Amino acid sequence: MRRVLGCVVVVAALGLGALGQMAESAAAIRKVMDAQVAAWNSHDLEGFMAGYWNSPELTFFSGGTVSHGWQAALDRYRKGYQAAGKEMGKLEFQDLQVEMLGPQSAFVRGKFVLTMADGKQPHGLFTVVFREFPEGWRIIHDHSSE
Numbered sequence: 786m787r788r789v790l791g792c793v794v795v796v797a798a799l800g801l802g803a804l805g806q807m808a809e810s811a812a813a814i815r816k817v818m819d820a821q822v823a824a825w826n827s828h829d830l831e832g833f834m835a836g837y838w839n840s841p842e843l844t845f846f847s848g849g850t851v852s853h854g855w856q857a858a859l860d861r862y863r864k865g866y867q868a869a870g871k872e873m874g875k876l877e878f879q880d881l882q883v884e885m886l887g888p889q890s891a892f893v894r895g896k897f898v899l900t901m902a903d904g905k906q907p908h909g910l911f912t913v914v915f916r917e918f919p920e921g922w923r924i925i926h927d928h929s930s931e
Contacts, residue, residue, distance in 0.1 A: 843925060
């Protein structure tokens with residue numbers, strides 16, 4: 786009986802450790818997304834893009850198109866938000882739900898709202914997939930819709 790109880794305690798402790806690690810990872814992912822919002826609202830696209838995997842394998846689905854690569858995503862954001870006559874607005878993420886898929890991957894869904902100088906608020910839904918790299922958590926796939 787003691788051995789069974791001992792095994793139960795060990796298994797429970799391992800499970801609690803895994804839950805603690807998952808909570809820490811989810812908090813780290815939220816921190817990346819908070820940093821993205823701060824960078825966007827400071828008109829710092831490169832800082833915003835620091836939350837993405839800097840790789841040609843990054844994928845971005847939006848507006849019925851597929852983009853591949855970090856540079857393509859940056860160019861798309863520049864064209865849409867920093868070109869002549871464009872503005873970045875104030876970004877807000879809402880209803881974030883972080884779901885850990887494993888120790889080094891997560892799925893995040895939520896809403897984005899941009900508040901523009903004229904009061905308009907383009908908004909939409911997004912899902913992103915994060916992976917943990919030696920340099921930290923990064924988005925490897927983004928699917929956004931307005």
